[in-house]
Amino acid sequence: MxxxxxxxxxxxxxxxxxxxxxxxxxxxxxxxxxxxxxxxxxxxxxxxxxxxxxxxxxxxxxxxQFFGSWSELFGNVDTAPVGVSQADAREGTGTVTGVSVKGALIQPAGDEQLRRVSGLPTGPAAVNGRVESVKVVGRRTGVVDPAFVYLPPQYFQKAYHRQRFPVIVALSGYPGSIFNLAQYLRVSQTAGELQKSGQMQPTIMVMIRPTIAPPRDTECVDVPGGPQTETFLAKDLPEALKSAYRVGHDASAWGVMGYSSGGSCALQLTMRNPHVYTTAGALSPDYEVKDDPTTGNLFGSGLDRVNRRNGHDLMWRLKHLPAPQVSVLVADSKHGERGYPQTLAFIKAVKAPMRVASILPDHGSHNFPTWVREMPATLKWMNQQLTFPQDVVPRHHKKPAHATVRASGPEPTETAATHR
CATH class of the missing domain: 1.10.287 (Helix Hairpins)
Known part of the structure; x- marks a missing residue:
């Protein structure tokens, strides 16, 4: 069992x-x-x-999903192989399930959790798409993290066999799990419905947890002498996905989103690594990383501790560092969530060339019903920022520095706001 x-x-x-x-x-x-x-x-x-x-x-x-297996519960965590898998001439085929390659950075995993998720695509993959259960192997960090990968129907169609697809990485909150992303946030189901109705271009969705050293909450930080979460998500994960799937090679094809601390992580990754992720969607995020009983000491000691903390304080970054050329969306409820004032302050602090959009419903809570309601508008907005096909259609159009996506009903709409 x-x-x-x-x-x-x-x-x-x-x-x-x-x-x-x-x-x-x-x-x-x-x-x-x-x-x-x-x-x-x-x-x-x-x-x-x-x-x-x-x-x-x-x-x-x-x-x-605090612990995924008995061995993990008792402290026996997998270590990554040192070999690096190279993509073949087809740049990934999507046939990961059932194939085990020694040294591969993406390896098949058991589908026990996947079988418990409702509403996943069935039937021919070229018609309905497919969700795969895999393990992501971090070449630099030694991390082995479970993930679900949603591949749209076009990925398997002959007309698209030479195309690279945009990617949105979805991060769970703490402690969170990929099961929560698939079952409760309904990441792949929502993306599939939007793509089928033509509201979203074909996009690969990767569901993964940022808690790489459970039960510790590392807040997507490279902890001195400890877990290297930022390196795993900003370097190891893109490298692994590029080795196995036909995903975009340029940052303009990569976005990251999440809820709660996963949303905080999405903002951190995008603003700190704009050469990797150019688009972020953050549902109920925080804008500063602090030590607490679940995190332990995230920033070490000595003279560099203050610099490390400041580097993960997004408001400090907006005030003291050049704004990165990225697009971010933040979502918070006016009534029912504590972070609304901080979200307004963040929106106000953003300056060009960075762009910000927002979902600000009147009522909501820090829970899945609120985030599910915000998901369609978030995915549609993020998808509009990503390039596809990447090697054929460049992005030359400009967008306003600030936009607001209003979520007063089940189907939020996006409206442009004036420049500050």
């Missing part, structure tokens, strides 16, 4: 129920006076509590 499987959850729940029943049945016998009876009561209560907590923990882990 896998750690995240429903069978494990049901078995642990059954064990907990049996322990409760035994406790009730044995309690009259254990109620007598004497040392052994006292020890028996303590043992019975202790075992019952442990099984209840274990059952709850299994359910919580199955839902949020």
């Amino acid at each position: 896998g750690l995240t499987s429903e069978t494990t959850v049901y078995v642990m729940a059954a064990v907990a129920a049996v322990c409760v029943a035994l406790l009730v049945w044995l309690w009259p016998r254990l109620a007598r006076h004497g040392l052994w009876q006292v020890l028996g009561r303590l043992a019975a209560v202790g075992v019952t509590q442990v099984t209840i907590v274990a059952a709850f923990a299994c359910w919580l882990n199955s839902s949020y």
Whole structure:
């Protein structure tokens, strides 16, 4: 039984129920006076509590994917091979599932989580597209991270067999999981519907978690002497995807989005690495990275600590550093979310050549129903910033420095605002 499987959850729940029943049945016998009876009561209560907590923990882990396997739970994490896989002449075929190549940077993974996701494409891939379950191997960082990759129908069609596709990387919040992205945020399902209706150009969606050293929250930071999350997402991940799939080779074809801390990470990656990602979509993000009990010390010590912290403070960057030539979208609710004032301050601080758009609904919460509502407008806006086909259609048009995407209803619309 896998750690995240429903069978494990049901078995642990059954064990907990049996322990409760035994406790009730044995309690009259254990109620007598004497040392052994006292020890028996303590043992019975202790075992019952442990099984209840274990059952709850299994359910919580199955839902949020703190740990993906038993070996990961006990600290046995995969290490990356040192070999580098090169793309063949076709620049990736999309046939990752069922193929295991030693040293490859994208490797097939089990589909246990994928089978639990509803609404995924079925039937011929050239008609409905396909979602693959893979492992991304970080050549520089040694990280092995699970991912889901949605490939649009055009990827498998003969008319597009020489085309490279734009990519949007979707990041979960903390602790988060790729299952949350697929099942609750419905990344691939929403993208597929928008592409099928012609509201979005064919785009590859990559769902991945930024929590590369669970249970620690690294906030997409290269921790001195610790996990190198930024390097993994800004260097290892694009390199791995380019080695296995027909994805754009220029930054103009790459975007990154996320919710909560994943949205913060999307902004960080784009503003700090504009040569890798030129477009970001951030749903309910923060704009500054701080140490807390889940992160530990992210910035080390010594003279460089302040510089490292400032480098991940987006408001500080906008004030003291040249604005990067990127486009970002930020979403926050006026009522129901705490970050609305900070989002307004961020929008106001953005200056050319950087561009910003926003989704600012009147009401919402820091939860999936709000983010699902914001997803279609976010994906459509991001997709408009990305080039496809990359090698055929360059981008020469200019966009206004500030735009607002209003999300007052199920189908938000985008309107242009005047320059500051």
